[in-house]
Amino acid sequence: MKRGTRPIRGGLLRRHHDFRLLWLGETAGKFGTSVTGVAMPLIAVSTLDAGTFEVGLLTAATWAPWLVIGLPVGVWVDRTRRRPIMLAAAAVSLALFAAVPLAAWAGLLSVGLLVGVALLTGTAAVFFQTAYTAYLPAILAPEDQPEGNAKLHGSASAAQIAGLGSGGLIAQLAGAVNGMFANAATFLVSLLCLSRIRHREPRLPRVPRRPGALAAEVGEGLRLVAGDPWLRTLTLFGAASNLALMGYQSILVVFLVRTVGLDPGPVGGLVAAAGTGGVAGAFLARRVAARVGTARATLLFELGLAVFALLIPLTVGGAGVLFYVAGGFFVAAGVVAGNVIKASFQQRYCPPELLGRLTASTAFLNYGTIPLGALLGGTLGTVLGIRTAMWITTAGVPLAALILLFSPIGRARDLPASPREPHRSPDGPHRAPAPADEPRTT
DSSP, X not given: OOTTSOOOSSOHHHHOHHHHHHHHHHXXXXXXXXXXXXXXXXXXXXXXXXXXXXXXXHHHHHHTHHHHHHHHHHHXXXXXXXXXXXXXXXXHHHHHHHHHHHHHHXXXXXXXXXXXXXXXXXXXXXXXXXXXXXXXXXXXXXXGHHHHHHHHHHHHHHHHHHHHHHHHHHHHHTOTTTTHHHHHHHHHHHHHHHHTOOOOOOOOOOOOOOTTHHHHHHHHHHHHHHHOHHHHHHHHHHHHHHHHHHHHHTTHHHIIIIISOOOHHHHHHHHXXXXXXXXXXXXXXXXXXXXXXXXXXHHIIIIITGGGGGGGGGOOXXXXXXXXXXXXHHHHHHHHHHHHHHHHHHHHHSOGGGHHHHHHHHHHHHTTXXXXXXXXXXXXXXXXXXXXXXXXXXXXXXXXXXXXXXXXXXXXXXXXXXXXXXXXXXXXXXXXXXXXXXXXXX
């Protein structure tokens, strides 16, 4: 279906060939990445006897590229077609993940090598994620984008659940190192699916670039976020939330294995059980938003469910593992539901020619705090002990959501559809949002 045409009845997966392929490729990639999310720390802990700080450094290396190249990548994505970028990034990731077990067979595996692979695959992920977010509106009509985002986030959560559970099982049956082949294979699936998409983006005209044009366009994206109260609020919240989330997630495997005393297999199963909250969140996001409003639903998911993160540090052996499952379930539900609402809002709110820069600018701050959170978790775990570190970092999850409460989102029923659209306050009368410092059409 072309953009702007009347939607055909039936679900997107049944009626939209290109979206079905994009969905399948992204779901396969998320599955493989989740296997790696368990396998890489297990390789470091069980095979290389890495310490808590080294495991945190491994996670930090995965996300550090967002701080280094995230902003210019957004400009490059806006300057060219998005699908070739996604294909190249998937091919690089396929080769790098397959190289880990090959290095182990050659006797070359080390923590330094794992950090290098994490850094390079993280760089490929910056290109893929930025291009993917900007590419979706090109193949879906605006009225189909909320359903598309919900399906992509929901299937990604389901794939992550399956991948996390499989990661522990693969580690027990075939070894953590060989589990990396599963991720490599899923990027092959992504490559095949992306190559079969029929939609072809038009070639963008070559525009002469004056010296300093890259910096100017990067600045344009940053001003867009900084000058708009809605984008600024969501970005600041995302940065603070990811700092706390990654703070505890980076040491979660160490916490469950060394503090709680679980074997690698059950760790994957428990993380998968907690991750089912993401599927629930994707299912509920549009329905709750339609009933109570997108702004109120954002608060409900991001603040109301976040308080359950405080159950996680209570986890002990035996039946006490249910504290982790319950806390992780509600946190995952809130995060995924919030992401569905936010993605649909940004795709509707931002002009298409600026969407790559918006994605990169928000990701620079949102994802840029992830390596800092990973290092924070590893440092706190080393200095104060792992359980104390879990208490500190999980407390930051609901505290971060206070940014939303004391912002325009806390006073609105719905997120606006455009920068100039008035929104309805909880008490009824309409009022215009605070003006942005920069016009939206720059």
